[in-house]
Amino acid sequence: xxxxxxxxxxxxxxMGQEVILRCVPISNHLYFYWYRQxxxxxxxFLVSFYNNEISEKSEIFDDQFSVERPDGSNFTLKIRSTxxxxxxxxxxASSLGRVNQPQHFGDGTRLSIL
Amino acid sequence: ExxxxxxxxxxxxxxxxxxxxxxxxxxxxLRGLFWYRQDPGKGPEFLFTLYSxxxxxxxxRLKATLTKKESFLHIxxxxxxxxxxxxxxxxxxxxxxxxxxxxxxxxxP
Numbered sequence: 001x002x003x004x005x006x007x008x009x010x011x012x013x014x015m016g017q018e019v020i021l022r023c024v025p026i027s028n029h030l031y032f033y034w035y036r037q038x039x040x041x042x043x044x045f046l047v048s049f050y051n052n053e054i055s056e057k058s059e060i061f062d063d064q065f066s067v068e069r070p071d072g073s074n075f076t077l078k079i080r081s082t083x084x085x086x087x088x089x090x091x092x093a094s095s096l097g098r099v100n101q102p103q104h105f106g107d108g109t110r111l112s113i114l
Numbered sequence: 115e116x117x118x119x120x121x122x123x124x125x126x127x128x129x130x131x132x133x134x135x136x137x138x139x140x141x142x143x144l145r146g147l148f149w150y151r152q153d154p155g156k157g158p159e160f161l162f163t164l165y166s167x168x169x170x171x172x173x174x175r176l177k178a179t180l181t182k183k184e185s186f187l188h189i190x191x192x193x194x195x196x197x198x199x200x201x202x203x204x205x206x207x208x209x210x211x212x213x214x215x216x217x218x219x220x221x222x223p
Binding site: 091 | 145146148150155156157158159160163165201203205208209210211212213214215
């Protein structure tokens with residue numbers, strides 16, 4: 001069964017450094033998402049992406065975040081200048097259709113900011 | 115404010131002991147309500163989408179129902195392999211997604 005893959009599984013970065021989290025969505029899916037989950041808290045929506053542009057974003061997704069689909073298979077989340085509070089599990093998801101269609105999640109990247 | 119609340123936080127069941135998980139939501143306009151299963155160290159795994167009050171969906175031992183204020187995930191005769199965290203989420207008409215904190219289910223053989 002096709003799956004969403006995320007790399008790396010764990011990323012350790014110094015505060016203030018830039019980090020890029022990578023995702024390969026399911027190949028025929030058209031909508032892509034990033035979520036984060038701070039330890040012990042809810043999964044939080046960050047951004048949705050379609051047709052090479054952001055569809056929706058939450059209040060969390062401020063100017064330090066950006067997303068990109070650099071080629072036909074990868075979907076990336078960049079955090080420009082990391083803060084301690086960016087430490088979390090980041091999940092990528094994809095769906096065939098929009099909004100209320102089932103989303104398929106990767107197993108996440110655990111980001112640790114030192 | 116749109117939000118999702120799940121209860122209980124944790125549930126321990128004997129194998130074969132049926133029960134229900136609750137998801138209460140407040141939303142300006144609902145586009146869809148989702149149930150996911152999450153195993154430790156894994157991403158959420160899609161179970162169901164419900165779109166309107168009165169809708170029900172079933173898959174093996176699981177049945178999801180939806181009213182205008184809450185959704186239930188009924189687990190019939192659970193097995194140890196059903197042990198996981200069950201997440202409820204919704205999307206509103208502004209295309210914003212909200213998750214609950216989940217119910218951690220343990221099924222004891």
